[in-house]
Amino acid sequence: MTLPLPDATLTEAPSLPPDQPFSFRNARDQVRGQVCATGPVRPLDRAGADTLADRVAPFFGAARDADDDGALIGGALPFDKARPDCLWQVAGGHGAWPGANAGGPARSVPERRPTRPCPQPPATGYMDSVARALEIMRAERGLPDALTKVVLARSLLVEDRMAFALPGLMARLAEDPAVTVFQVALPQDADGSAPRQLVGATPELLLRKRGDSVVSHPLAGSARRLDDPEADARNANALARSEKDRREHGLVVEYILDMLAPVCKRLGTPEGTALTTTRSMWHIGTRIEGRLKDPETPAILLAAALHPTPAVCGLPCDRAARLIRDLEPVARDFYAGAVGWCDRRGDGDWYVAIRCAELCGARARLFAGAGIVLGSDPRAEASETGAKFGAFLSALGLPPDAALSDPSLHNQPNG
Numbered sequence: 064m065t066l067p068l069p070d071a072t073l074t075e076a077p078s079l080p081p082d083q084p085f086s087f088r089n090a091r092d093q094v095r096g097q098v099c100a101t102g103p104v105r106p107l108d109r110a111g112a113d114t115l116a117d118r119v120a121p122f123f124g125a126a127r128d129a130d131d132d133g134a135l136i137g138g139a140l141p142f143d144k145a146r147p148d149c150l151w152q153v154a155g156g157h158g159a160w161p162g163a164n165a166g167g168p169a170r171s172v173p174e175r176r177p178t179r180p181c182p183q184p185p186a187t188g189y190m191d192s193v194a195r196a197l198e199i200m201r202a203e204r205g206l207p208d209a210l211t212k213v214v215l216a217r218s219l220l221v222e223d224r225m226a227f228a229l230p231g232l233m234a235r236l237a238e239d240p241a242v243t244v245f246q247v248a249l250p251q252d253a254d255g256s257a258p259r260q261l262v263g264a265t266p267e268l269l270l271r272k273r274g275d276s277v278v279s280h281p282l283a284g285s286a287r288r289l290d291d292p293e294a295d296a297r298n299a300n301a302l303a304r305s306e307k308d309r310r311e312h313g314l315v316v317e318y319i320l321d322m323l324a325p326v327c328k329r330l331g332t333p334e335g336t337a338l339t340t341t342r343s344m345w346h347i348g349t350r351i352e353g354r355l356k357d358p359e360t361p362a363i364l365l366a367a368a369l370h371p372t373p374a375v376c377g378l379p380c381d382r383a384a385r386l387i388r389d390l391e392p393v394a395r396d397f398y399a400g401a402v403g404w405c406d407r408r409g410d411g412d413w414y415v416a417i418r419c420a421e422l423c424g425a426r427a428r429l430f431a432g433a434g435i436v437l438g439s440d441p442r443a444e445a446s447e448t449g450a451k452f453g454a455f456l457s458a459l460g461l462p463p464d465a466a467l468s469d470p471s472l473h474n475q476p477n478g
């Protein structure tokens with residue numbers, strides 16, 4: 064059973080707007096690949112996605128008068144769209160990149176090493192949840208409304224003696240040019256604890272909008288990168304040929320195409336499906352391109368409509384979300400939500416909030432999930448989530464395979 068999240072309205076302390084409400088850096092995008100909020104900063108009233116259009120309307124309404132003044136809305140939408148989001152309205156996006164202050168040439172080596180991560184749930188508990196989801200899928204096979212996919216996550220708690228230093232962490236995450244490194248300031252808890260930040264290095268573009276053009280690049284189906292080039296290539300080939308992974312991926316592409324079709328006059332996958340890679344993971348990816356019927360539709364609303372895709376939730380969406388709530392012991396909050404920004408023209412970039420952690424002072428809670436479909440193996444899915452922690456763990460100064468050393472991941476296949 065997931066521990067319930069506290070009611071945000073009761074527990075949040077009224078806090079000052081943060082100096083750095085959000086920043087994004089994508090090394091491969093030369094045009095708008097770096098967006099770092101710059102003040103003055105105003106929080107948007109926090110509520111669920113059903114009121115998002117009304118809450119952002121004044122921002123876009125001002126566009127006609129301001130005629131593209133550089134102002135942005137950005138931040139994070141939670142995994143559960145009924146929960147309050149965390150959005151900031153700022154004067155512009157040309158502020159300082161937090162990672163630039165990291166200093167020192169050897170960014171890959173942080174000054175201190177935190178304690179060993181504590182898995183929640185332990186790998187065995189995660190495997191039990193995967194087995195339970197598979198049981199449900201097998202029992203429902205062929206029925207209308209049958210559960211066909213659910214993305215189950217687990218978390219690692221990492222504690223240090225002193226607060227994590229954001230600049231060094233972000234600089235180390237940004238060493239991989241294949242990811243978008245991001246930081247979003249989250250609302251502070253009422254107990255006056257340290258400010259909370261969502262920090263990550265996501266490989267997955269939920270939605271990019273420029274004028275009437277939209278792009279989404281869903282990823283699903285994964286394999287771990289290996290140091291040995293031959294073994295690494297074998298892993299990639301096995302992933303490309305895996306019927307289970309291609310099926311797991313196809314469900315996400317189909318879902319996004321179905322969601323975008325009503326708002327697009329043209330829509331397709333001109334590059335087809337291909338393997339993509341970060342420094343630590345192989346993924347199956349498909350670039351989806353479309354032309355909007357109404358180019359004024361803001362990116363933030365399109366992203367909120369698409370989210371959560373079956374890359375983070377499952378199918379049918381509401382049933383998968385309920386199972387996630389029942390089986391995951393730690394509430395996701397903003398993990399597996401969406402992070403991004405949007406300008407007054409409605410252009411913007413929104414990413415799937417994965418390969419990330421919630422930082423609060425000297426505590427970091429990392430999350431990683433894996434898509435479960437018929438044919439998934441609980442131990443392999445637990446290992447996959449272990450591998451997905453790798454990039455963030457090494458940015459924290461821990462061994463990237465720290466979540467893979469659990470003995471239960473190396474026993475004989477479970478039945």
Ligand SMILES: C=C(O[C@H]1C=CC=C(C(=O)O)[C@@H]1O)C(=O)O
Pocket residue numbers: 214216267282283284285346373374375399417418430431432433434451
């Ligand atoms: C849910 C996560 O990854 C998603 C994105 C890419 C590949 C995935 C997979 O193969 O299961 C997941 O759908 C995560 O990293 O926490």
